[in-house]
Protein backbone atom coordinates (compact mmCIF):
# COMPACT_ATOMS: atom_id res chain seq x y z
CA UNK A 1 0.00 0.00 0.00
CA UNK A 2 2.74 2.43 1.03
CA UNK A 3 4.69 1.43 -2.07
CA UNK A 4 1.68 2.17 -4.28
CA UNK A 5 1.26 5.60 -2.72
CA UNK A 6 4.89 6.36 -3.29
CA UNK A 7 4.62 5.35 -6.92
CA UNK A 8 1.61 7.61 -7.53
CA UNK A 9 3.31 10.64 -5.95
CA UNK A 10 4.47 13.12 -8.53
CA UNK A 11 7.56 14.76 -7.09
CA UNK A 12 7.91 18.40 -8.02
CA UNK A 13 11.68 18.41 -7.74
CA UNK A 14 14.22 16.85 -10.06
CA UNK A 15 17.85 17.45 -11.00
CA UNK A 16 18.63 19.77 -13.86
CA UNK A 17 19.73 17.68 -16.85
CA UNK A 18 21.99 20.50 -17.95
CA UNK A 19 23.74 20.75 -14.57
CA UNK A 20 24.07 16.97 -14.22
CA UNK A 21 25.67 16.84 -17.67
CA UNK A 22 27.98 19.78 -16.92
CA UNK A 23 29.13 18.43 -13.54
CA UNK A 24 29.67 14.88 -14.84
CA UNK A 25 32.87 15.96 -16.58
CA UNK A 26 35.54 16.58 -13.94
CA UNK A 27 39.33 16.53 -14.00
CA UNK A 28 39.30 13.90 -11.24
CA UNK A 29 36.97 11.78 -13.41
CA UNK A 30 39.31 12.03 -16.39
CA UNK A 31 42.36 11.15 -14.25
CA UNK A 32 40.56 8.15 -12.77
CA UNK A 33 39.42 7.02 -16.24
CA UNK A 34 43.03 7.21 -17.46
CA UNK A 35 44.26 5.24 -14.41
CA UNK A 36 41.69 2.51 -15.02
CA UNK A 37 42.88 2.19 -18.60
CA UNK A 38 46.53 1.69 -17.73
CA UNK A 39 47.82 -1.60 -19.06
CA UNK A 40 48.58 -4.12 -16.32
CA UNK A 41 51.28 -5.63 -18.55
CA UNK A 42 53.20 -2.37 -18.69
CA UNK A 43 55.71 -2.22 -15.85
CA UNK A 44 56.85 1.35 -16.40
CA UNK A 45 56.41 3.49 -13.25
CA UNK A 46 53.54 5.98 -13.39
CA UNK A 47 54.13 9.46 -12.01
CA UNK A 48 50.80 11.02 -11.07
CA UNK A 49 51.42 14.64 -11.93
CA UNK A 50 47.83 15.70 -11.32
CA UNK A 51 47.68 14.70 -7.66
CA UNK A 52 47.67 18.12 -6.04
CA UNK A 53 47.24 16.90 -2.45
CA UNK A 54 50.47 17.55 -0.55
CA UNK A 55 49.13 15.90 2.62
CA UNK A 56 48.65 12.52 0.90
CA UNK A 57 52.25 11.63 1.73
CA UNK A 58 53.13 11.26 5.43
CA UNK A 59 56.49 12.89 4.78
CA UNK A 60 54.71 16.22 4.23
CA UNK A 61 53.10 17.36 7.46
CA UNK A 62 51.88 20.79 8.42
CA UNK A 63 53.67 22.54 11.26
CA UNK A 64 52.59 22.52 14.94
CA UNK A 65 52.21 26.31 14.56
CA UNK A 66 49.25 25.79 12.21
CA UNK A 67 47.71 23.06 14.38
CA UNK A 68 48.08 25.14 17.57
CA UNK A 69 46.49 28.15 15.86
CA UNK A 70 43.40 26.05 15.04
CA UNK A 71 43.19 24.63 18.59
CA UNK A 72 43.60 28.09 20.13
CA UNK A 73 40.83 29.43 17.93
CA UNK A 74 38.44 26.56 18.66
CA UNK A 75 38.89 26.10 22.47
CA UNK A 76 37.55 29.47 23.74
CA UNK A 77 34.35 28.87 21.70
CA UNK A 78 34.51 32.38 20.32
CA UNK A 79 34.08 31.44 16.69
CA UNK A 80 31.22 28.97 16.77
CA UNK A 81 28.57 31.30 15.42
CA UNK A 82 27.70 31.97 11.77
CA UNK A 83 30.38 34.09 10.11
CA UNK A 84 29.67 36.85 7.57
CA UNK A 85 29.69 35.50 3.99
CA UNK A 86 32.94 37.33 3.24
CA UNK A 87 34.70 35.91 6.32
CA UNK A 88 35.47 37.44 9.71
CA UNK A 89 37.43 40.69 9.81
CA UNK A 90 40.56 39.51 11.73
CA UNK A 91 41.06 36.67 9.21
CA UNK A 92 40.54 38.97 6.20
CA UNK A 93 42.92 41.49 7.75
CA UNK A 94 45.60 38.79 8.20
CA UNK A 95 45.25 37.63 4.57
CA UNK A 96 45.47 41.24 3.34
CA UNK A 97 48.60 41.89 5.42
CA UNK A 98 50.24 38.65 4.33
CA UNK A 99 49.60 39.15 0.59
CA UNK A 100 50.61 42.83 0.75
CA UNK A 101 54.15 41.80 1.66
CA UNK A 102 54.80 40.95 -2.02
CA UNK A 103 52.87 43.81 -3.59
CA UNK A 104 53.79 47.40 -4.33
CA UNK A 105 50.57 48.55 -2.55
CA UNK A 106 48.66 47.62 0.58
CA UNK A 107 45.56 45.45 0.32
CA UNK A 108 42.71 46.23 2.67
CA UNK A 109 40.58 43.58 4.44
CA UNK A 110 37.72 44.75 2.19
CA UNK A 111 39.67 43.47 -0.83
CA UNK A 112 39.59 39.93 0.59
CA UNK A 113 36.76 37.37 0.50
CA UNK A 114 37.33 34.13 2.35
CA UNK A 115 36.21 30.96 0.62
CA UNK A 116 36.12 27.22 1.18
CA UNK A 117 39.48 26.70 -0.54
CA UNK A 118 40.56 27.78 -4.01
CA UNK A 119 38.04 25.46 -5.67
CA UNK A 120 35.26 27.48 -4.13
CA UNK A 121 37.05 30.69 -5.13
CA UNK A 122 37.15 29.40 -8.72
CA UNK A 123 33.43 28.60 -8.58
CA UNK A 124 32.76 32.17 -7.48
CA UNK A 125 34.92 33.70 -10.18
CA UNK A 126 33.97 31.30 -12.93
CA UNK A 127 36.85 30.66 -15.35
CA UNK A 128 35.81 32.14 -18.66
CA UNK A 129 38.77 31.43 -20.83
CA UNK A 130 41.66 29.06 -20.21
CA UNK A 131 44.95 30.37 -21.46
CA UNK A 132 46.70 28.89 -24.48
CA UNK A 133 50.25 27.81 -23.72
CA UNK A 134 53.42 28.18 -25.73
CA UNK A 135 56.43 26.49 -24.22
CA UNK A 136 56.12 27.37 -20.55
CA UNK A 137 54.51 30.74 -21.11
CA UNK A 138 51.11 32.09 -22.07
CA UNK A 139 50.79 32.18 -25.86
CA UNK A 140 49.86 35.84 -26.14
CA UNK A 141 49.22 35.76 -29.90
CA UNK A 142 47.09 32.64 -29.37
CA UNK A 143 45.21 34.53 -26.66
CA UNK A 144 44.54 37.46 -29.02
CA UNK A 145 43.31 35.01 -31.66
CA UNK A 146 40.99 33.22 -29.19
CA UNK A 147 39.46 36.27 -27.57
CA UNK A 148 36.34 37.79 -29.07
CA UNK A 149 33.72 40.31 -27.96
CA UNK A 150 32.21 37.74 -25.57
CA UNK A 151 35.51 37.21 -23.73
CA UNK A 152 35.57 38.93 -20.37
CA UNK A 153 38.48 37.30 -18.57
CA UNK A 154 41.49 35.05 -18.85
CA UNK A 155 42.80 32.60 -16.26
CA UNK A 156 46.43 32.00 -15.39
CA UNK A 157 47.74 29.42 -12.94
CA UNK A 158 51.05 30.52 -11.51
CA UNK A 159 53.04 28.60 -10.35
CA UNK A 160 51.57 26.01 -12.70
CA UNK A 161 50.16 22.63 -11.88
CA UNK A 162 51.26 19.96 -12.59
CA UNK A 163 54.60 21.00 -14.08
CA UNK A 164 55.50 23.83 -11.66
CA UNK A 165 56.38 26.43 -14.32
CA UNK A 166 56.77 29.89 -12.80
CA UNK A 167 56.16 33.02 -14.89
CA UNK A 168 58.76 35.77 -14.72
CA UNK A 169 57.84 39.30 -13.70
CA UNK A 170 58.47 40.44 -17.30
CA UNK A 171 56.10 37.79 -18.68
CA UNK A 172 53.39 38.67 -16.17
CA UNK A 173 53.68 42.29 -17.25
CA UNK A 174 53.23 41.23 -20.90
CA UNK A 175 50.16 39.17 -19.89
CA UNK A 176 48.75 42.24 -18.13
CA UNK A 177 49.40 44.47 -21.15
CA UNK A 178 47.74 41.97 -23.51
CA UNK A 179 44.71 41.66 -21.21
CA UNK A 180 44.47 45.44 -21.12
CA UNK A 181 44.66 45.61 -24.92
CA UNK A 182 41.77 43.07 -25.07
CA UNK A 183 39.83 44.84 -22.31
CA UNK A 184 39.59 41.70 -20.18
CA UNK A 185 40.38 41.01 -16.55
CA UNK A 186 42.98 38.51 -15.33
CA UNK A 187 42.03 35.78 -12.86
CA UNK A 188 45.22 34.48 -11.24
CA UNK A 189 45.11 31.11 -9.45
CA UNK A 190 48.08 31.38 -7.09
CA UNK A 191 47.31 28.43 -4.86
CA UNK A 192 50.94 27.32 -5.33
CA UNK A 193 52.36 30.79 -4.64
CA UNK A 194 55.67 30.54 -2.74
CA UNK A 195 55.90 26.84 -3.48
CA UNK A 196 58.01 27.55 -6.54
CA UNK A 197 60.79 25.21 -7.58
CA UNK A 198 63.65 26.17 -9.88
CA UNK A 199 65.35 29.51 -10.34
CA UNK A 200 62.45 31.81 -11.17
CA UNK A 201 61.14 33.62 -8.14
CA UNK A 202 57.36 33.65 -7.72
CA UNK A 203 55.88 37.10 -8.28
CA UNK A 204 52.14 37.63 -7.65
CA UNK A 205 50.03 38.79 -10.62
CA UNK A 206 48.80 41.59 -8.36
CA UNK A 207 52.03 43.52 -9.09
CA UNK A 208 50.41 44.48 -12.40
CA UNK A 209 47.18 45.77 -10.85
CA UNK A 210 47.88 49.27 -12.14
CA UNK A 211 47.81 47.90 -15.73
CA UNK A 212 44.73 45.65 -15.61
CA UNK A 213 42.07 44.54 -13.09
CA UNK A 214 43.22 41.36 -11.34
CA UNK A 215 41.35 38.85 -9.23
CA UNK A 216 43.69 36.58 -7.28
CA UNK A 217 42.64 33.19 -5.89
CA UNK A 218 44.50 31.19 -3.28
CA UNK A 219 44.29 29.13 -0.11
CA UNK A 220 46.20 27.53 2.73
CA UNK A 221 45.85 24.04 1.16
CA UNK A 222 49.24 23.63 -0.45
CA UNK A 223 51.65 25.85 1.40
CA UNK A 224 50.49 24.65 4.81
CA UNK A 225 49.84 21.08 3.57
CA UNK A 226 46.26 21.12 4.85
CA UNK A 227 43.89 20.81 1.84
CA UNK A 228 41.20 19.34 4.10
CA UNK A 229 40.96 22.48 6.24
CA UNK A 230 39.19 24.26 3.36
CA UNK A 231 40.17 27.90 3.69
CA UNK A 232 40.85 30.05 0.66
CA UNK A 233 40.36 33.56 -0.60
CA UNK A 234 39.35 35.73 -3.52
CA UNK A 235 41.24 39.02 -3.60
CA UNK A 236 40.28 41.93 -5.82
CA UNK A 237 41.86 45.28 -5.22
CA UNK A 238 39.37 48.05 -4.68
CA UNK A 239 40.84 51.17 -6.22
CA UNK A 240 41.30 50.00 -9.82
CA UNK A 241 37.85 51.01 -10.97
CA UNK A 242 36.33 47.58 -10.95
CA UNK A 243 34.18 47.65 -7.89
CA UNK A 244 31.67 45.94 -10.20
CA UNK A 245 33.71 42.73 -10.14
CA UNK A 246 33.61 42.76 -6.35
CA UNK A 247 29.90 43.44 -6.23
CA UNK A 248 29.05 40.48 -8.45
Ligand SMILES: Cc1ncc(COP(=O)(O)O)c(C=O)c1O
Nearest residue numbers: 052117118119161191219221227
Ligand atom coordinates in the same frame (compact mmCIF):
# COMPACT_ATOMS: atom_id res chain seq x y z
C1 LIG B 1 45.93 25.04 -9.74
C2 LIG B 1 45.02 24.61 -8.61
N1 LIG B 1 44.10 25.49 -8.15
C3 LIG B 1 43.29 25.13 -7.13
C4 LIG B 1 43.34 23.87 -6.53
C5 LIG B 1 42.42 23.57 -5.40
O1 LIG B 1 42.90 24.15 -4.23
P1 LIG B 1 42.03 24.22 -2.87
O2 LIG B 1 42.39 23.03 -2.04
O3 LIG B 1 42.44 25.50 -2.22
O4 LIG B 1 40.58 24.21 -3.27
C6 LIG B 1 44.28 22.94 -6.98
C7 LIG B 1 44.36 21.59 -6.36
O5 LIG B 1 44.99 20.69 -6.81
C8 LIG B 1 45.14 23.32 -8.05
O6 LIG B 1 46.06 22.47 -8.51
